[in-house]
Amino acid sequence: IKINLNIDKKQIVVKEDKIIIAGPCAIESYEQLLETAKFVKSKGANVLRGGAFKPRTSPKSFQGLKEEGLEILKAVKKETNMPIITELMDARDLEKLYEVSDIIQIGSRNMQNFTLLTEVGKQDKPVMLKRGISATIGEWIGAAEYIAIEGNHKIIMCERGIRTYNDYTRNTLDLAAVPIIKKETNLPVIVDPSHATGVRYLVKPMSIASFACGSDGIMVEVHPDPENALSDGIQSLHFDEFEDLMNSI
Ligand code: PEP
Numbered sequence: 001i002k003i004n005l006n007i008d009k010k011q012i013v014v015k016e017d018k019i020i021i022a023g024p025c026a027i028e029s030y031e032q033l034l035e036t037a038k039f040v041k042s043k044g045a046n047v048l049r050g051g052a053f054k055p056r057t058s059p060k061s062f063q064g065l066k067e068e069g070l071e072i073l074k075a076v077k078k079e080t081n082m083p084i085i086t087e088l089m090d091a092r093d094l095e096k097l098y099e100v101s102d103i104i105q106i107g108s109r110n111m112q113n114f115t116l117l118t119e120v121g122k123q124d125k126p127v128m129l130k131r132g133i134s135a136t137i138g139e140w141i142g143a144a145e146y147i148a149i150e151g152n153h154k155i156i157m158c159e160r161g162i163r164t165y166n167d168y169t170r171n172t173l174d175l176a177a178v179p180i181i182k183k184e185t186n187l188p189v190i191v192d193p194s195h196a197t198g199v200r201y202l203v204k205p206m207s208i209a210s211f212a213c214g215s216d217g218i219m220v221e222v223h224p225d226p227e228n229a230l231s232d233g234i235q236s237l238h239f240d241e242f243e244d245l246m247n248s249i
């Protein structure tokens with residue numbers, strides 16, 4: 001499916017530089033985020049991630065620190081000077097999230113939340129659009145169009161794995177999506193090997209593979225103590241593993 005987004009190349013956020021987004025799945029405390037931010041920055045990460053509003057499978061799981069998480073992001077941003085990306089789940093939180101987040105993340109579960117896409121389309125900040133859990137490439141590009149049509153062309157596509165018959169890994173990383181998005185659109189595209197695989201030992205090889213096929217960047221989960229993380233500990237890198245990853249890419 002060829003969809004012409006008609007986006008002026010000059011408006012694209014990521015051009016020459018690789019974007020390395022790193023940080024915990026969820027913000028758990030000021031100390032946890034600050035320690036992680038300082039470490040990943042010292043190893044070359046250029047954007048800090050951390051979820052304040054978490055889309056969890058079970059309502060009984062940790063849902064994120066919400067407003068308190070945004071306050072922590074603000075404080076850590078001030079302390080480290082790192083640009084921030086965090087997920088917007090509900091348009092009613094847009095104003096407070098906009099204040100702190102330099103890139104607005106639309107999560108996989110909301111890829112086709114068209115009212116949410118329309119709202120972020122009216123903003124002037126970059127939006128990172130994660131591929132839906134079972135989305136085709138055409139549906140994913142269509143979702144990007146919902147944002148672009150409102151005037152916001154600063155869209156970063158993020159391949160984060162899709163659901164297939166393979167149940168060995170959390171999702172199946174569809175690396176062919178990277179050159180396909182490059183061919184079909186003129187948007188930057190990055191890969192999230194953490195959610196795509198769900199296991200930390202696959203994050204490094206899949207990051208290397210992502211760059212090999214032309215990715216503009218990666219987003220990886222890093223935690224000071226993954227064994228005790230409140231979400232996604234199994235796929236989160238220890239600090240030494242993040243350092244090793246940065247050395248290899
Ligand atoms: C995330 O990156 O925080 C996340 C929840 O990922 P996804 O939307 O891809 O599941």
Ligand code: MN
Pocket residue numbers: 025026195221231232
């Ligand atoms: Mn996560």
